[in-house]
Amino acid sequence: MKDMRLYLIRHGEQVPAQIDPLQPLSEKGQFETSEMAAFLNYLGIKVEEIWHSGKERAKQTAAIIAEGIAPRSVIEREGLLPDDNVRELALELVTEEREITIVGHLPFLNKLVSRLLTGVDTHPCVNFERSSAVCLERYDNNLWLIIWMMSPDMIKGQNR
Numbered sequence: 001m002k003d004m005r006l007y008l009i010r011h012g013e014q015v016p017a018q019i020d021p022l023q024p025l026s027e028k029g030q031f032e033t034s035e036m037a038a039f040l041n042y043l044g045i046k047v048e049e050i051w052h053s054g055k056e057r058a059k060q061t062a063a064i065i066a067e068g069i070a071p072r073s074v075i076e077r078e079g080l081l082p083d084d085n086v087r088e089l090a091l092e093l094v095t096e097e098r099e100i101t102i103v104g105h106l107p108f109l110n111k112l113v114s115r116l117l118t119g120v121d122t123h124p125c126v127n128f129e130r131s132s133a134v135c136l137e138r139y140d141n142n143l144w145l146i147i148w149m150m151s152p153d154m155i156k157g158q159n160r
Contacts, residue, residue, distance in 0.1 A: 003138045005147070006093065006116075007047065007101040008109050009036065009065060010128040014057040022056040025064075032131040032152040033061050037068030039155055040133065045069045048098035053080035053105060061131070062103040069101065080104050086112040086121050094142050109134075116144040129153070 012029030025033065047069055052062040054076040066074050079089055082105040089112060102109075109128050111121035116136060118125070125146070126134055132151040136144050 003140070004097060005099045006096075006136045006138065006144075007040070007045065007099075007133055008113065008128075008136065009061065009101060009103045009133045010109055010130055011055075011057040011061040011103060011105060012064075012131040024056045025060045029057070029130060030060070030064065033064040034067075035152055035155050036131050036133055036150070037065045039068075039150060040065065041068040046099070047071045047101045048073075050074045050101045050103060051077045051080060052103040053077070053082075055081070055105070058103050058105065062101075065101060065103060071101070080108060082106060082108050084108055086115050090115040093138070113146075117146070 012025045012033040014023040015026050050062045050071045052058040062074050113125050114123045115121040129151045134149045135147040137147050
């Protein structure tokens with residue numbers, strides 16, 4: 001029996017640090033993230049909250065995704081930076097009842113998916129392209145499954 005869904009989204013393409021040290025989204029990153037937001041809206045995805053790391057590119061990605069899925073809130077959370085440990089968040093997600101979206105970075109997202117699916121964070125399970133989304137479902141006994149994954153390139157293929 002399904003307990004909850006978790007949507008993980010990698011931030012969109014950012015401007016190089018040499019151009020802007022805050023590394024906001026590039027035009028391509030904004031466009032591809034908007035396409036992903038439209039795709040999530042088309043699927044009828046609704047979540048309570050979107051969590052992001054606070055880095056400019058993640059914050060902007062979360063705001064664009066929020067336009068498509070209309071969460072109650074968009075929250076900057078500690079513990080979602082690229083090199084943060086995923087263990088505490090994985091434990092928190094065991095008891096989470098709300099459907100949420102996490103907008104994050106590599107290698108954090110890869111490690112989180114690995115931890116949820118395998119119990120360790122050292123086995124890559126997905127290839128997170130920028131602006132891509134992965135949907136995980138949690139079932140009884142904390143069993144997590146990948147339900148679907150979508151990338152900007154896959155969306156482009158759908159529009160041909």
